Amino acid sequence: MNYFIDPFGCVKNQVDAETMMAFLNKEGWVSTDAEQADVIIVNSCGFIESAKRESINAVMAWRAAYPHKKIVLAGCLSQRYATELEESLAEATVIFGDKDISNIGGAAAAALSGERYAHSDATGACSVDDIENALPERPLLSLPGSAYVKISEGCDNHCAFCSIPLIRGGLRSRTITAIVGECTALLKRGVKELCLIGQDIGSFGMDRGGQELPDLLASISTLPGDFWVRLLYIHPNHFPTRILDLMQNDKRFLSYFDLPFQHGAAAVLKRMNRQQNAKDYLALLDRIRAALPDAVIRSTFLLGFPGETEKDMDELFDFQEKSSLDWLGCFTYSREENTPAYSMKNRVPKRIALARKQQVEEKQAAITKQRMERFIGRAFDVLVEEKIQGEALYLGRLFCHAPEVDGSAVISSDAVLEMGSFIRGKVFVRAGFDLEIAPLR
Ligand code: SF4
Numbered sequence: 001m002n003y004f005i006d007p008f009g010c011v012k013n014q015v016d017a018e019t020m021m022a023f024l025n026k027e028g029w030v031s032t033d034a035e036q037a038d039v040i041i042v043n044s045c046g047f048i049e050s051a052k053r054e055s056i057n058a059v060m061a062w063r064a065a066y067p068h069k070k071i072v073l074a075g076c077l078s079q080r081y082a083t084e085l086e087e088s089l090a091e092a093t094v095i096f097g098d099k100d101i102s103n104i105g106g107a108a109a110a111a112l113s114g115e116r117y118a119h120s121d122a123t124g125a126c127s128v129d130d131i132e133n134a135l136p137e138r139p140l141l142s143l144p145g146s147a148y149v150k151i152s153e154g155c156d157n158h159c160a161f162c163s164i165p166l167i168r169g170g171l172r173s174r175t176i177t178a179i180v181g182e183c184t185a186l187l188k189r190g191v192k193e194l195c196l197i198g199q200d201i202g203s204f205g206m207d208r209g210g211q212e213l214p215d216l217l218a219s220i221s222t223l224p225g226d227f228w229v230r231l232l233y234i235h236p237n238h239f240p241t242r243i244l245d246l247m248q249n250d251k252r253f254l255s256y257f258d259l260p261f262q263h264g265a266a267a268v269l270k271r272m273n274r275q276q277n278a279k280d281y282l283a284l285l286d287r288i289r290a291a292l293p294d295a296v297i298r299s300t301f302l303l304g305f306p307g308e309t310e311k312d313m314d315e316l317f318d319f320q321e322k323s324s325l326d327w328l329g330c331f332t333y334s335r336e337e338n339t340p341a342y343s344m345k346n347r348v349p350k351r352i353a354l355a356r357k358q359q360v361e362e363k364q365a366a367i368t369k370q371r372m373e374r375f376i377g378r379a380f381d382v383l384v385e386e387k388i389q390g391e392a393l394y395l396g397r398l399f400c401h402a403p404e405v406d407g408s409a410v411i412s413s414d415a416v417l418e419m420g421s422f423i424r425g426k427v428f429v430r431a432g433f434d435l436e437i438a439p440l441r
Contacts, residue, residue, distance in 0.1 A: 002030050003108060004037035006062070007141060008055050009045025011197055011232070011403075012168075013075055014141055015150040017043040019131060020074065020104040022138035027105040031139065034062070039070045039108045042092075046077035046167055048334035056089065063091035070111035072096055074104065076167045099169070102130045132178050136185030143385040145192040145420030146403055151179050151216065155199035156206070157235055159262070160273045160341040161305060161333060164199055171199075171207045180219045192383055192422060193228040194220075195403065201231060202238030214242040221250045226422065228383070230402060232258045236284055237276050244291035254399040255292040259284070260300040264319025265312035268305055273340065278319040285323055296400040298327035301360055304353025305333045306344035313356055320363060326371045327406050328364045330357045368433060372407070375400065375427045375435060382409050382425045382437055384417045398427075398435065407433035415439070 003024055007017040020043070021031055034040055040062050044055030055077045062071055074096035078085060082097030089095065093111040096104065110117035140147050154169040155162075183194050196216075198204060205212025213231075220229055229252055231243075236259050247253040259281075263269050266277040288295050301316070320328075332353040335342055375398070386395040394411040401407055411417065411425060417439075425437035 001028065001039070001108075001112065002032040002037045003039045003041060004032055004034040005041045005043055006034075006058055007043045008058065009043070009047065009051060009076060011148045011195070012150055012153075012199070013043060013045060015135075015138075015148050015197070016075065016101050018138040018141055019134050020101050022134040023102055023104050023130075024108060025139070026134070029105070029108065034066070034069075037069065039072055039093075039111050040066070041072045041074055041096075041104070041108065044073055044075035044077035046075070046080040047163060048331075048336065050334070052077055059089060059091050070094070070108075072104075072107050072111050074101070074107070080163070080167045102134070132174070135178075136182045140191075142403060143420075145190070145383050145385065146195065147186050147191045147193070148195045148197050149179060149182055149186070150174075150197050151201055152198035152204050152207075156203065157200055157237075158273060158340070160271060160344075161302065161336070161339060163336040163339055166338055168199065171203055173198075173205050173207050173212065176212065176216050176219050179216060180223070183220055184223060187223065187225055187227055190420065191227070192420060193230060193403075195230045195232055197232045200233060200235040200238060202234040202236075202240060206238070211238065211240045213240045214246065217243055217246050217253060221246060221253070227252055228381075228399065229253045230256055232402065234259055236261060236281055237274070239284055239288075241287060244288065248291060255295040256298070256399055256402065257288060257295060258298045258402065261319075261323075262300060262302045263305065263312075263316055264301075264323075265308070265315035268308055268312050268316075271307060271341075271344065272302075272305060278315065278322075281319070282322055294399075296326045297323075298329070298402060298406065299323075299325050300329045300331065303330060303332050303356040303360065304348040304350070306341060306348065307346040308348050308353075308356075313359075316360070317363065320360065320367070324367060324371065325364070326400065327368060327402075328360070329405065330360050330364075332357050368407075369430065372400070372430050372433070372435060376430060377427065379424060379426045379440055381422045382411060382439075384411065384419055384421055384423055386419070387417075396423075396437070398437075407435065409437045410434050411437045411439060413439050 045051040070093040072094045073092040078097040085095045094117040096107040152173040156171045264278045380398045382396045384396040392414045396409045424440045427435045429436045
């Protein structure tokens with residue numbers, strides 16, 4: 001029996017897709033391309049309107065391409081709207097909908113046999129162990145040398161615009177032993193970069209009574225070898241400053257922080273239920289940059305939240321100027337049912353939200369380019385990821401580039417470089433958002 005998985009959404013969902021592949025492989029299924037597959041699995045995203053549409057369009061497209069193939073809709077969209085989709089999305093053979101992804105084999109088998117799949121909402125204890133056992137051996141969908149390590153599931157922050165707690169539930173942190181076990185296995189498999197992820201890794205362990213991210217990093221720091229650890233998605237309210245000392249002493253922990261600030265205007269942040277303001281955020285950035293002068297900061301801004309005014313935008317631009325972020329992702333507000341913001345008044349028209357997003361992005365492009373200039377003339381470790389066909393060029397990343405979202409390192413090399421390996425290189429010029437690298441012998 002062959003399957004093909006089509007992953008959508010965030011990197012947390014990517015780890016779920018990889019884990020489902022591990023379960024299917026264990027049950028004798030074989031991963032192939034769509035043409036040879038008996039079952040196509042669309043691992044969907046249900047976060048915001050555009051993402052939902054993208055996942056449903058994927059099911060439609062696969063159905064059009066393969067009228068007789070079995071299609072399973074898995075992932076957040078299927079978890080959030082299982083019943084509705086069973087009634088409305090006939091193009092999907094089975095709506096998986098289980099929070100317990102270890103059942104994917106059952107859903108795929110039901111699709112193949114034409115049986116109705118009875119999905120279960122239970123997250124049984126047994127499956128957590130099964131998932132823990134599957135994680136270290138799972139196929140990796142990232143570029144060579146890199147892997148995402150999901151250290152927690154769910155979120156307790158309840159930001160007013162966010163549907164994640166509705167889909168993924170409250171915070172559940174994995175054990176430090178299990179995570180270090182997975183990291184050890186991945187490093188043995190030749191992985192060079194471990195990206196620690198969760199909805200908010202700053203709150204890791206808070207469901208057990210306290211912030212444990214510093215303890216987790218201290219445990220990972222005992223592992224031997226030359227590798228990177230990248231921290232992604234720390235809610236600024238929960239930034240565990242204790243990690244800064246550890247990161248000063250162990251350079252394998254990259255001075256890279258993804259801190260989603262979401263906005264800079266106090267009134268907007270208050271209505272978003274973010275509890276801090278631009279002054280707090282600037283103080284945090286000063287603290288981080290004092291401890292780690294090379295620190296690279298990525299953030300996210302959400303534009304068009306209900307009630308956002310031009311005065312709020314001025315506050316945001318002022319914060320954007322003062323925070324001098326290295327990388328910034330901008331999104332427009334998506335009204336999501338059952339979220340606290342859904343019933344808020346003074347909604348901002350989409351065209352105004354999009355215009356504000358464009359203004360922020362144009363301003364950020366200049367800031368990012370100026371920020372990247374500081375690396376010119378310096379030598380760094382570079383993770384080699386791709387060969388550019390027909391050219392003596394490779395693509396890779398420095399510590400200042402997170403996978404998939406930031407610029408790249410463009411490496412000029414006549415010598416053959418190994419994908420997923422580190423080389424030492426010197427930055428000789430910035431080209432747009434990329435840095436051009438000459439390998440050092
Ligand atoms: S921190 Fe806020 S935005 Fe992020 S997943 Fe949690 S509730 Fe959603």
